[in-house]
Every structure is written in structure tokens, then in C-alpha cells.
Amino acid sequence: MHSKSSDPAVPLPATAEQGLKIAVVGGFGVGKTTMVHSISEIRPLHTEETMTRASSAVDDLHGVEGKTTTTVAFDFGRITLDETSVLYLFGAPGQERFWFLWDRLFTGALGAVVLVDARRLADSWYAIDRLEAQGTPFVVARNDFGGPPHTLDQIRAALDLPESIPLVDCDARSRDSVKQVLVTLVRHVHSLSTTPEAV
Amino acid sequence: MSRPVDRESPDRLYTITSGRSRGGDEVFDAVTLVVAECDPTPGMQSEHSRILRMCQRPMAVVEVSARLGLPVNVVRILLTDLLDAGRITARHPTAVNSAVSPFASPDVLEKVLVALQKL
Numbered sequence: 001m002h003s004k005s006s007d008p009a010v011p012l013p014a015t016a017e018q019g020l021k022i023a024v025v026g027g028f029g030v031g032k033t034t035m036v037h038s039i040s041e042i043r044p045l046h047t048e049e050t051m052t053r054a055s056s057a058v059d060d061l062h063g064v065e066g067k068t069t070t071t072v073a074f075d076f077g078r079i080t081l082d083e084t085s086v087l088y089l090f091g092a093p094g095q096e097r098f099w100f101l102w103d104r105l106f107t108g109a110l111g112a113v114v115l116v117d118a119r120r121l122a123d124s125w126y127a128i129d130r131l132e133a134q135g136t137p138f139v140v141a142r143n144d145f146g147g148p149p150h151t152l153d154q155i156r157a158a159l160d161l162p163e164s165i166p167l168v169d170c171d172a173r174s175r176d177s178v179k180q181v182l183v184t185l186v187r188h189v190h191s192l193s194t195t196p197e198a199v
Numbered sequence: 200m201s202r203p204v205d206r207e208s209p210d211r212l213y214t215i216t217s218g219r220s221r222g223g224d225e226v227f228d229a230v231t232l233v234v235a236e237c238d239p240t241p242g243m244q245s246e247h248s249r250i251l252r253m254c255q256r257p258m259a260v261v262e263v264s265a266r267l268g269l270p271v272n273v274v275r276i277l278l279t280d281l282l283d284a285g286r287i288t289a290r291h292p293t294a295v296n297s298a299v300s301p302f303a304s305p306d307v308l309e310k311v312l313v314a315l316q317k318l
Contacts, residue, residue, distance in 0.1 A: 011256035012232070017290040019230025019259050020303075020311065039318070045265035050272050071270070076261055081314035088230050088259060108228065108292055110303050110311065137302060179318055186312045193302035 010041055010080075018085045022185065023105055025092045025131075026115035027123025031143045031172035032091035033075045035115060039178045040077025040089065048073045049104075074105075103134065111189045112138040113181055115172065118150050121158050128159060137189045139166040141181045215246055215269070216276045226282065227275045232257040232290040246277050247286075254287060 024032045036044045050071045075091040092105055092112075106112065112131055116124045124140075131138045142155055150158075156167050166188050171177040227233075234257050239248035250263060258266075264274040281287040302308075 012258065014256055016232055016257040019228070019232055019290075019292045020307070021230050021292075045262060047261055047265040048270045050270050076265075078259070078262070079315075079318070081311060085310065085314070086230075086232070086259070087311065087314075088261065090229075105229070108230075110308070175318075179315060183312065183315050186308055186315060189302055190305060190308040190312065193305050193308060 012080060012086055013083050015083045016080070016086050020081075020085060020087045021090060021105075021109045022087060022182065023090045023092045023109055023112040023136075024115055025112055025127045027117065027120055027127075028093075030115045030117045030120070030123065032115055035113070035143075035170075035172040035178050035181075036075055036077040036089045036091050038173055038175045039079060039182070041079055042077060044075045044077045044091070046073065046075050106134060106136050109136065111185050112136055113185055114138055114140045115170075116140060116142050116155070116159070117145055118142055118148075118155060119145065121155065124159065128161070137185075137192055139168065139181065139185045139188050141168050141170040141184075143170060143172045212269070212273055215244075216273055219276050226291075227260050227278055227289065228292055229261045229271065230259045230292055232259055233263060233278060234288050234290065235286065236288055237286050244277075247281055250274075250277060250281060251286060257290060 024035050026032055033044055048071050050069055072093060074093065077089050079087045079089070081087050090105060114124055114127050114131065128138075128140070140155075140159065140161060142152070152167050152169065155161075156163075159167075161167060166184050168181060168184055170181045233250070233254045235251040235254040237251065239251045243251075246267065246269070249267060253263060253266060260274060260278065261271060263278070264271045267274060269277075278287065278289070282289060303311075
């Protein structure tokens with residue numbers, strides 16, 4: 001069993017200079033934080049970002065700057081890759097009302113894992129649409145919750161997922177399983193990066 | 200897990216940032232690594248002192264935020280103060296993707312792959 005150091009130990013190497021990110025997205029309760037926890041070298045941390053958006057034209061007519069403020073919460077963990085690189089995994093809310101967070105969170109991300117629950121596939125439609133629209137490379141992982149068996153082909157059809165996008169089974173509680181999902185993602189992005197016409 | 204950050208009193212956040220609500224967005228990515236370049240000095244704002252103690256080894260902006268219990272946008276403002284005063288340095292992520300390619304470079308990806316497989 002892998003032992004996790006107690007917080008807030010595990011400082012990064014003094015030579016760390018490159019922060020990388022991968023996002024884990026999916027519906028509420030699908031296991032995003034569990035997945036991050038399984039592989040992170042620190043206990044997942046929780047924080048928030050407040051988004052302030054500019055006023056509408058109507059407000060401008062009155063010479064008053066209108067603002068809407070929304071707070072989004074997310075969990076994250078990290079994996080020190082080597083002496084210079086550290087990978088952060090973000091568990092991102094997949095709900096539609098957080099769409100404006102996405103562009104920001106995914107800026108510079110290597111890619112994303114869409115975590116799905118076979119019993120609630122509709123929860124991931126929005127996430128998949130959004131990632132495709134943004135051109136963020138991603139893979140889909142079915143978290144094993146037991147329940148009625150569906151083949152991955154059935155899931156692929158239900159999600160209307162192109163063959164080019166990897167779809168794998170995983171157990172978000174298992175470090176090895178989560179590691180395999182991340183390896184699948186990075187291999188996928190690598191193949192895209194070396195064969196641009198394959199997009 | 201941890202206490203929700205939004206239990207913070209808005210007044211306190213206002214005080215910490217001297218009323219500013221914007222700053223640092225362009226400079227500090229969520230995974231920019233922050234490194235203290237000096238020790239805290241007496242009379243320094245307490246949040247600034249805590250950041251300097253926390254960042255004796257590199258720490259990402261989101262991690263500073265979580266450990267301070269302050270929203271990321273508030274932390275960006277505090278970090279901008281420290282950066283402007285030369286008390287921290289920031290190691291920004293090199294762009295892994297660009298307008299030319301939305302994907303990270305094969306070199307970066309190969310490095311990540313090797314490291315993941317060794318876990």
C-alpha cells in the first residue's frame with residue numbers, strides 16, 4: 001500500500017520550476033476528488049476562486065459599472081514528476097453554470113479526464129461538448145460503481161464519442177487504475193501532438 | 200476536508216487586499232510556482248509574512264491559496280504586492296500549448312509519461 005505523507009509536509013524540490021496541469025471533470029458525485037486523492041502525494045486541498053464579470057450594456061447607460069460575482073470551489077492534488085516538474089490535478093465542477101471557469105482552468109492544461117458514471121451519463125454531455133469546442137484533448141474514464149453492466153461500446157455510443165477519443169474503465173479509488181488513466185491521457189495527447197492531422 | 204473558504208468575512212478580505220478586487224491575473228497562473236526571496240520583517244502584513252514562510256520552497260499559487268484559506272484571486276493580489284517589492288520570485292509555467300498547436304510539446308509529454316509510469 002502506498003503511504004501518503006502527512007500534510008503539510010512534502011515540500012517541492014527547491015529546483016521545481018515547471019507547473020503542469022491536468023483537469024478531472026465530471027458530474028457531481030462521480031468521483032473526481034476520489035480520483036485526485038488516489039494519486040496525489042498530498043491530501044487534496046480545497047480552494048475557491050471568485051469570478052467577477054463585467055457589466056451589461058444596460059448598466060453602462062446609467063454610468064454605473066455593474067458586476068456579477070460567482071464563487072467556484074475546486075479540489076486539487078499534486079504529483080512531483082522530477083526535480084523540475086510538478087503536475088497538478090484539478091477536480092473541476094462539470095456543471096454548465098461554471099462554464100466561464102473552464103477556459104481559465106484549462107489554459108495551458110495538458111488535457112482533461114472526463115470521469116463518467118454509467119448510470120448518469122447525461123451528466124457528462126456538457127463537459128464533453130465543452131472540451132471538444134475548446135479543442136482541449138481529453139479521454140473518458142468510466143468509474144466503476146458496480147450496477148448493471150454496460151460494455152464500453154454501449155457507453156461510447158450513448159456519449160456519441162468518436163473512436164479517436166480513448167474510453168477506459170477505471171476505479172477512482174485505486175492508485176494503479178488512476179495512474180493508467182493518466183498514462184492513457186498523456187499517450188493520447190502525445191499522439192495528437194505528433195500527428196496534427198489526426199485531430 | 201477543509202473549512203470552506205467562503206466562511207471568510209467579506210470585510211476581512213476587503214481589509215487584506217486594501218479594497219482591491221483585481222490584480223495579478225495575467226502574472227500568476229494557478230500553477231505558477233512562488234519562491235520567497237527574503238524572510239518576513241516585523242510590521243509586515245500578516246498574510247505577506249505567512250506567504251514568505253510558506254514559500255521557502257517553491258509552492259504553486261493554488262496551494263498558497265488553499266493553505267492560507269483565501270480565494271485564489273485574493274492571493275494573486277497579495278502575491279503581486281510581494282513580487283513588486285522584490286520579496287518573491289515567480290516561476291511561470293512555460294506555455295505548453297500555443298496558437299500553432301493546442302497540444303503540449305512531445306518532449307514535455309514524454310517526460311510526463313516516463314514520470315507517471317515510474318509512480
